[in-house]
Amino acid sequence: MWQAIYEELRDDGLEIIAVAFDTAGKAAVEAKIRAADIAERPEVLARLMGWSPELWTKQAPPTYPCLIDENHLVGELYGMVNVPQGVWIDEDGRIVRPPESAGTADMAKHMNRETFEIPDEVAEYGMAVRNTYVDALRDWVKNGAASPAVLSSEEVKARMRGPAEGDVLAAVHVRVGRYLFNAGQLDGAKQHLSEASRLCPDKWHYRRQSNMLDADSIGELNGGPEFWAAVDALGDEPYYPVADFSHA
Secondary structure: OOOHHHHHHHHHHHOOEEEEEEOOOOOHHHHHOOOOOOHHOOHHHHHOOOOHHHOOOOOOOOOOEEEOOOOOHHHHHHHHOOOOOEEEOOOOEEEEEEEEEEEOOOOHHHHOOOOOOOHHHHHHHHHHHHHHHHHHHHHHHHHOOOOOOOOOOOHHHHHHOOOOOOHHHHHHHHHHHHHHHHHHHHHHHHHHHHHHHHHHOOOOHHHHHHHHOOOOOOOOOOHHHHHHHHHHOOOOOOOOOOOOOOOO
16 A cells, blocks of 8 residues: 555655564565565455555555664664654655654554454544545645644654663663574573563564564564553553644
């Protein structure tokens, strides 16, 4: 679906760079990025992710760069806490929207955890959130700094997450975990990634890594008991806070 948006807007200057945070590297993401048969992706995922039927029918393997960040460095530099998140950067290298949910709504709490099905009203809400994000992106690409979606420098700074001591320590544990994983020391790798998750419990990409490094888990969806227990523990706090366009 992002490929369809890229094809629609690239002649107007849009560039997309996708970054996957996966300690296991290529083995964890290649099948998802360049699926052998995209048609096999069930339509239930379209409803879950808020994609309209029109864009869903246009899904195609990406032609924009898709990078694999085994050290989670991009997440650390930009203060990302989950995936998918998006950052908007203009032609001058200025961040005009800091990390936020890239059109994803908080659907997980309403989902059947065995079938991934969601109620119609939840699907409609998710599609509205997705369309709001995509339409704002279109407006920015077309109108640049004049777009109401563009934030002031002061607002960007206010929304950015700066590194705290726990973030710095967690980043060290992530690097040690990746080293041990590549050295074949799986138990040690998982311990360090679990510690990173403990230090930064709101960084869900750390949590996913600590749970998904076993050989039979690499590349699979993180939907085990530990993950859902953490989601349930959020209570009223969202897993995917919706991107805030209230200023626009």
